[in-house]
Amino acid sequence: MEDNVRRLAGTASWCCLFVLLAVTQGIACGDKVLALGRAIKLRYVSTHSASILLYLRSGTPAAGALSDASLQSALKKSSQVLKVVTAPSELDEALSRGKYDLIVVDPQDAPGIEQQLQAMSSRSVVIPLLYQSTKAEASTLAKHYHVILKAPAKMDSYYSALDEGMEIKAKRDEVNVLAKK
Numbered sequence: 001m002e003d004n005v006r007r008l009a010g011t012a013s014w015c016c017l018f019v020l021l022a023v024t025q026g027i028a029c030g031d032k033v034l035a036l037g038r039a040i041k042l043r044y045v046s047t048h049s050a051s052i053l054l055y056l057r058s059g060t061p062a063a064g065a066l067s068d069a070s071l072q073s074a075l076k077k078s079s080q081v082l083k084v085v086t087a088p089s090e091l092d093e094a095l096s097r098g099k100y101d102l103i104v105v106d107p108q109d110a111p112g113i114e115q116q117l118q119a120m121s122s123r124s125v126v127i128p129l130l131y132q133s134t135k136a137e138a139s140t141l142a143k144h145y146h147v148i149l150k151a152p153a154k155m156d157s158y159y160s161a162l163d164e165g166m167e168i169k170a171k172r173d174e175v176n177v178l179a180k181k
Contacts, residue, residue: 074158
């Protein structure tokens with residue numbers, strides 16, 4: 001009888017120890033998952049440290065995108081410098097005085113700005129901003145510019161487009177460094 005009580009007490013002790021360890025391991029796993037979630041949110045803040053020029057003339061279709069709060073927030077959070085210009089003279093002045101990684105423009109203005117940047121030997125990336133556009137328009141622009149911003153959209157899609165733009169910029173910078181060697 002005494003052996004049975006000891007055996008039962010030993011089994012109960014091991015069960016309690018197992019449950020205690022399982023609970024603490026479960027808590028640790030949850031903490032790791034929470035920490036992972038915080039790291040993902042911070043990734044966008046640290047990854048997007050671009051200098052962005054936003055050129056939207058009034059009356060162009062993309063000018064309506066400025067009313068999108070998600071776009072405004074994404075641009076502010078992803079940039080060290082965010083300059084907004086609305087007139088061609090302001091654009092010329094901004095391009096001559098500053099160096100920008102990304103230049104977000106209306107698709108109508110993109111070809112002219114791209115030519116202007118080539119004449120200046122700038123490696124800035126032109127990103128057309130489509131506002132309430134069709135898939136056909138987006139597809140056509142994406143073939144030429146590789147990255148486009150479509151509004152209205154979710155915050156993540158804005159971050160992804162800006163990330164792609166910065167990757168293109170980094171590749172252009174790398175090619176330029178290799179060419180100088």
